[in-house]
Amino acid sequence: MAAESRTTHALTPDPLTREVVDLFGTVVARFHEEYELAASEHQLTGAQARVLALLAREPTPMRQVARQLKCEPSNVTGIVDRLESRGLVERRADPADRRVKVAAATEQGRTTAAQLRGGLDFAGAPLAELTPAERTLLRDLLRRMLGDDAVTETP
Amino acid sequence: MAAESRTTHALTPDPLTREVVDLFGTVVARFHEEYELAASEHQLTGAQARVLALLAREPTPMRQVARQLKCEPSNVTGIVDRLESRGLVERRADPADRRVKVAAATEQGRTTAAQLRGGLDFAGAPLAELTPAERTLLRDLLRRMLGDDAVTETP
DNA sequence: TATTGTTATACTCTATAACTATA
DNA sequence: TATAGTTATAGAGTATAACAATA
Numbered sequence: 001m002a003a004e005s006r007t008t009h010a011l012t013p014d015p016l017t018r019e020v021v022d023l024f025g026t027v028v029a030r031f032h033e034e035y036e037l038a039a040s041e042h043q044l045t046g047a048q049a050r051v052l053a054l055l056a057r058e059p060t061p062m063r064q065v066a067r068q069l070k071c072e073p074s075n076v077t078g079i080v081d082r083l084e085s086r087g088l089v090e091r092r093a094d095p096a097d098r099r100v101k102v103a104a105a106t107e108q109g110r111t112t113a114a115q116l117r118g119g120l121d122f123a124g125a126p127l128a129e130l131t132p133a134e135r136t137l138l139r140d141l142l143r144r145m146l147g148d149d150a151v152t153e154t155p
Numbered sequence: 156m157a158a159e160s161r162t163t164h165a166l167t168p169d170p171l172t173r174e175v176v177d178l179f180g181t182v183v184a185r186f187h188e189e190y191e192l193a194a195s196e197h198q199l200t201g202a203q204a205r206v207l208a209l210l211a212r213e214p215t216p217m218r219q220v221a222r223q224l225k226c227e228p229s230n231v232t233g234i235v236d237r238l239e240s241r242g243l244v245e246r247r248a249d250p251a252d253r254r255v256k257v258a259a260a261t262e263q264g265r266t267t268a269a270q271l272r273g274g275l276d277f278a279g280a281p282l283a284e285l286t287p288a289e290r291t292l293l294r295d296l297l298r299r300m301l302g303d304d305a306v307t308e309t310p
Numbered sequence: 311t312a313t314t315g316t317t318a319t320a321c322t323c324t325a326t327a328a329c330t331a332t333a
Numbered sequence: 334t335a336t337a338g339t340t341a342t343a344g345a346g347t348a349t350a351a352c353a354a355t356a
Contacts, residue, residue, distance in 0.1 A: 016287065016290050016291060016294060017282055017290065019294055020282060020290055020293055020294050020297065021275070021282070023294060023297040023298065023301065024182060024186060024297070025186070026297075026301055027179060027182065027183070027297065027300075027301065028182070028183045028186045028187065030301075031179060031180070031183045032183065033225065045324095045344095045345065045346080046346095047345080047346060047347095048345095061314080061315095062314075062315060062316095063313090063314060063315075070188065071346085071347065071348085072347070072348055072349080073314080073315065073316085074315085074316070074317080074318095074347085074348075074349085074350095075346065075347060075348080076315090077315070077316055077317080078345080078346075078347095079345090079346080082345085097313095097314080097355080097356075098314095098354080098355060098356085099313065099314040099315070099354065099355045099356065100313095100314065100315085100355095101314080101315065120176070126300045126301060126302075127172055127175060127176070127300065129299055129300050129302070130296065130299060130300060132171065134296055134299070135171050135172065135175055136171060137292065137296065138175055138293075138296045138300075139171060139174055139175050139178060141285065141289055141292065141293045141296070142175065142178040142179070142182065143178065144284055144285060144289075145182075145281045145282065145284050145285060145293075146178065146181055146182065146185075146281060147281075147284070200321095200322065200323080200347095201323095202322080202323065202324095203322090216337080216338095217337070217338060217339095218336090218337060218338075226323085226324070226325085227324070227325055227326080228337075228338070228339090229324090229325075229326080229327095229338085229339070229340080229341095230323065230324060230325080231338090232338070232339055232340080233322080233323080233324095234322090234323080237322085252332080252333075252336095252337080253331080253332060253333085253337095254331065254332045254333065254336065254337040254338070255332095255336095255337060255338085256337080256338065
């Protein structure tokens, strides 16, 4: 590692690093576009789709939803309200702690979540450009880049 | 409805593709976190930071800003209003067409944009895990994945 | 006393539609 | 007529602070 790394690399990254960051910026932009589009096809906002996807995997207390969304708990109330009013999600009591409300996807909610995931064309379009060998390479690079927690995050 | 139809790859992508998509999902989440954090350190919202970064590169008519942000032109009015009220951006007349207003970063705006970019630690942290050779590999894979327009988009 | 979820409030972003001033 | 930018409006996400119920 270079002696001046920590403070310097951010202000004057080498051209290669900078290009990779820019490419990731493009990936991020496209991913978001696709996600919002897929969500809107189900009359959902991006935030609603994210919460629904999360709850379709596993019923989760409100507070924990907020933590996973990295937002304030008060926001989750409204998002779950809207999902609940459409029958996609329900609030359940937690027998162990009566303060807790566990948000859970309904049957209809799980169906919608599955369709939403299927509608994400991101998997098909850009990755189709790569051969399986290249995809494996890409996967390994991303894994190393993100560290072990990235693998664990996979639903 | 029993979902047995395999008309699209999207419903049952192979595990490799699915994992890569999930990894990109993690990249997207991290990128966004970092971006919002860097923006908030300058008392900017994400949208304001994006517009400022855009205008720091090149003065741009309002309508074109909207196109690049992929949002309605009416939204840009408010975002530029807020940036302008803080002296980071200014509106200029276009001599060629008096309907057009060209938004441009001020000197202070360009400074802030540069700091903002420098504050994006995304370049440093995850990519530091990779060797230069691996970064080159990653760059080439991303380029192929995104197509030629991704290269052109690079500022 | 501390924690969970909610409410109340204020701000920003967003799309839609109507308006103005130019072209 | 068509276009660029704005205004007006309404809905959604967001953080902050204060609150009730429960621990």
